Each structure stands twice: as structure tokens, then as C-alpha cells.
Amino acid sequence: MTQLIDGKKISAEIKEELKEKVAQLRAAGKEVTLAVIQVGNDPASTVYVGNKKKACEFIGIRSLAYELPEETTEKELLDLITELNQRADVNGILVQLPLPKHIDEDKVIKGIDPAKDVDGFHPQSVGALCIGQPGFLSCTPAGIIQLLKRSGIEIAGKQCVVIGRSNIVGKPMSLLLLRENGTVTVAHSKTQNLKEITKRADILVVAIGKPKFLTADYVKEGAVVIDVGIHRDTQNKLCGDVDFESVAPLCSAITPVPGGVGPMTIAMLMNNCVESVL
Ligand code: GUN
Numbered sequence: 001m002t003q004l005i006d007g008k009k010i011s012a013e014i015k016e017e018l019k020e021k022v023a024q025l026r027a028a029g030k031e032v033t034l035a036v037i038q039v040g041n042d043p044a045s046t047v048y049v050g051n052k053k054k055a056c057e058f059i060g061i062r063s064l065a066y067e068l069p070e071e072t073t074e075k076e077l078l079d080l081i082t083e084l085n086q087r088a089d090v091n092g093i094l095v096q097l098p099l100p101k102h103i104d105e106d107k108v109i110k111g112i113d114p115a116k117d118v119d120g121f122h123p124q125s126v127g128a129l130c131i132g133q134p135g136f137l138s139c140t141p142a143g144i145i146q147l148l149k150r151s152g153i154e155i156a157g158k159q160c161v162v163i164g165r166s167n168i169v170g171k172p173m174s175l176l177l178l179r180e181n182g183t184v185t186v187a188h189s190k191t192q193n194l195k196e197i198t199k200r201a202d203i204l205v206v207a208i209g210k211p212k213f214l215t216a217d218y219v220k221e222g223a224v225v226i227d228v229g230i231h232r233d234t235q236n237k238l239c240g241d242v243d244f245e246s247v248a249p250l251c252s253a254i255t256p257v258p259g260g261v262g263p264m265t266i267a268m269l270m271n272n273c274v275e276s277v278l
Contacts (some may be wrong), residue, residue, distance in 0.1 A: 003151065003253035005226075009144075011263035015059055018270050025277060033062040034092040034118065034273045035084045039077060039103065040070035043265040045096045052094070055266045061273050063177070064090065074103045085113040092118035094269070109212050118272040121168070129175050136272050141173035143203060143264025145180065145227055151253060154226055156181035158249040159200050163187045163214075163241075164207030169228055173205055180273050212243040219247055225254045228261050 020034055034056055038049050049065075050098035053104060056063040066080065077095075093116045099105050109117075114124040120136040128135030140161050148155055158183035174186045187197050189208075198204055198218040206214050207228035229241030238259030248254050255261055 002248050005142075005147050005151050005180065005255045005260060007147060007255060007260040007263045010147055011094045011267035013150070014267040015055065015148065015270060017140070018267075019059045019275050021274050026060065028265060029125060031089070032060070032092075032275055033064065033090050033276050034094060034274055035066065036094050036096065036238050037066040037077070037080065038096045038102070039068045039072050040100050042098070045098075049096050051076050051266055052177075052269065055270050056273075059270050061270065064076045070100055072100075072103075073110075074107065077103060077108060078168055081108065081111045082117050085111075085116060085124075090116065092273045094119055116250055116276060117165050118269060120172070120272065125170065126167070129179075132179065136270070136275070137176065138168055138172040138190045139268040139272065140169050140228065141176050141263060142271075143268040144173060144228075144261060145176050146262055146268065147226065147255065147261070148203070148224070153203070153253060155203065158202040160205070161185045161187060161198055161201035161209065162205045163194075163198070164205075164209070164228070166207065169207040173207070176204070177205075206241040208241050209257050210241060211239055212241070214242040216243070216246040216250055219250050221250050222252045223250070225251050226261060227255050227257050230257055230262060 025032060036049055036052055038045055080269040084093050093112050095108055097105060109121045112122055114122045117125050117136050117257050120138040125135040129137060155177060160177040162170050162174045165186055165188045170186060174184045177184045185197055187194055193220050199220050201223055203224045206228045209229060211231035211233055225242055225247055227240035231239055233239040238258050
């Protein structure tokens with residue numbers, strides 16, 4: 001039987017645990033505050049930001065919302081970040097991406113104090129992960145590690161294949177799997193003989209950004225498949241990077257879309273917010 005990895009349930013458990021921690025912190029006189037900045041009104045970003053605010057409310061984290069117009073200059077945004085960096089009552093700063101084209105994302109990410117970088121995107125956070133030092137972890141890959149651990153899936157010694165090498169998912173994912181003592185291969189758009197590589201995987205993380213790309217012929221029987229993608233299929237139904245119907249019967253465990261990796265990203269963001277106070 002294929003185990004369905006229930007991201008909705010696991011993220012709800014994590015949020016309950018965090019709610020308790022925040023209550024304890026409050027009793028000790030410590031508030032947790034997240035500043036959320038959105039520039040412009042990209043509809044998908046508005047949904048994500050709304051979900052982040054709702055999660056904060058549930059857990060008891062104070063959220064400060066900055067909804068800035070599309071025409072905001074890079075300097076105005078950097079000045080706001082500097083002000084938030086300096087505020088003792090702000091623990092975490094999140095700038096929703098993508099930013100309008102006239103703003104340099106790298107500059108903005110580097111402008112955030114690494115001690116408040118709850119997205120884990122700052123080069124110092126990524127560097128710390130790379131050399132095994134403490135720092136904030138990128139939320140989606142950290143959420144995937146939690147999905148595996150809380151589903152009783154061993155990572156140590158396993159052949160782990162990550163498809164995708166983005167700064168937000170693929171690269172930090174490979175580093176985290178390595179930190180958990182997996183044997184890690186990173187595949188990407190230029191990889192030759194992709195099927196040969198993916199068929200060796202005990203744990204296969206798919207973050208390629210193409211709807212239903214991964215079909216059964218890429219997967220070894222008994223593999224664990226983690227689907228990071230989220231798309232609309234031709235019938236306007238949500239789907240991932242994995243062709244769930246053909247792949248699921250082969251797997252020992254698989255994440256569905258929706259309800260797999262997606263809910264974990266916000267849970268881990270909330271976790272980073274709580275850690276920013278500790
Ligand atoms: N845009 C899409 N995903 C993310 C995320 O995890 N963090 C931020 N800041 N922006 C995003």
C-alpha cells in the first residue's frame with residue numbers, strides 16, 4: 001500500500017506545537033512579531049501573504065503588514081527594511097517575491113538582517129546551511145525534511161535525487177538531505193539520462209516546475225516521491241510536477257498536490273519566526 005504523506009495534517013501538528021511555544025514565550029514576556037512586505041498586487045502573492053497572516057493569527061504571532069504600491073522605489077523598500085532591521089520589537093522580516101522588475105531582488109534579500117531572515121534566503125543563511133552552522137533554513141526544503149521525519153522515513157544512507165537547482169528549493173534541499181546523511185544527486189534541465197538517475201532514487205524530490213512531468217518510468221518501485229510543484233492542469237485542476245495517478249501505485253510513500261509540500265512552507269516560516277525570538 002502506498003503511504004500518502006499528509007502535509008495538511010503534519011503542518012497542523014507543527015502549528016499546534018508552535019502555538020503552545022508562543023503562549024509560553026508570551027507568559028515569559030516575549031512577543032513574536034513578523035513584518036510582511038508586499039510590493040504591488042500580484043494576485044498569487046496576495047493569496048500567499050494572506051495565508052501567512054492567517055497562520056500568524058492562529059499561532060499568536062503579531063504580524064505587521066506593509067502593502068506597498070507597485071511604483072515603490074528600490075531605495076524606499078531598502079529604507080523600510082533598514083528601519084525594520086533596527087526595530088527591537090520586530091523579530092522576522094519577510095519580503096514577498098517576486099518583486100516588480102525595477103527592484104533588484106538580490107539587493108533586497110541582502111538588505112535583511114540575517115538575524116531576522118525568516119525566509120532563509122540571505123547569503124549568510126545559505127552559507128551557514130552549507131557549512132553546518134546555525135541559521136534560518138529555507139522553508140520549503142525544511143518542510144520536506146519534516147514531512148519525511150514525521151512520516152517515519154529514514155534519510156541516512158539513502159540515495160536521494162533532487163530534480164531542480166533553484167536557490168529557494170533545489171540547492172537548499174540537496175544540502176539538507178546531505179546534512180541528514182543522505183547520498184545526494186542533483187539533477188536539472190541539462191542532466192543527461194535523467195531516467196537512469198531518478199530510477200536509482202530511494203527518495204526523489206521533484207521541483208522542476210513542469211506539470212505532471214514525472215511519470216512512472218522515472219521511478220523505482222518502492223521509492224518515496226516528494227512533489228514540490230503546483231500548477232493547474234488542462235481541466236483547471238490543481239496538479240504537481242508528478243503525474244500522481246501513474247506514479248503513486250509504484251511508491252512506498254508520496255505527497256499529494258494539494259495537501260503535501262504546500263502547507264509545510266508556511267508551517268516552517270512560522271517555526272523560523274518562533275526561533276527568531278529564542
Ligand atoms: N514567493 C513564493 N514563495 C515565496 C517564499 O517562500 N517566500 C517569499 N518571500 N516569497 C515567495
